Amino acid sequence: xxxxxxxxxxxxxxxxxxxxxxxxxxxxxxxxxxxxxxxxxxxxxxxxxxxxxxxxxxxxxxxxxxxxxxxxxxxxxxxxxxxxxxxxxxxxxxxxxxxxxx
Numbered sequence: 001x002x003x004x005x006x007x008x009x010x011x012x013x014x015x016x017x018x019x020x021x022x023x024x025x026x027x028x029x030x031x032x033x034x035x036x037x038x039x040x041x042x043x044x045x046x047x048x049x050x051x052x053x054x055x056x057x058x059x060x061x062x063x064x065x066x067x068x069x070x071x072x073x074x075x076x077x078x079x080x081x082x083x084x085x086x087x088x089x090x091x092x093x094x095x096x097x098x099x100x101x102x
Contacts, residue, residue: 004081010072034063073098
């Protein structure tokens with residue numbers, strides 16, 4: 001299946017404790033069907049001190065299921081993603097609400 005959500009996309013959370021929040025995708029795990037979104041699904045993790053890190057209890061963004069995410073269009077609303085072939089033969093993603101190429 002083609003990747004509808006990719007790293008760097010702005011997404012909105014559709015379900016769960018963070019419903020309605022938006023953020024940027026930091027990582028996508030296609031085999032697990034999950035993605036890490038900055039500022040969403042935060043958990044406290046105990047981190048050991050190192051030379052670069054002070055350590056202690058630090059918040060960390062945890063993976064969220066791809067089915068609970070939707071891409072944001074130019075208007076800032078959730079949209080579904082479609083694919084089309086352009087005139088030059090390249091396959092591109094587009095927002096179904098506005099028709100704009102992503």
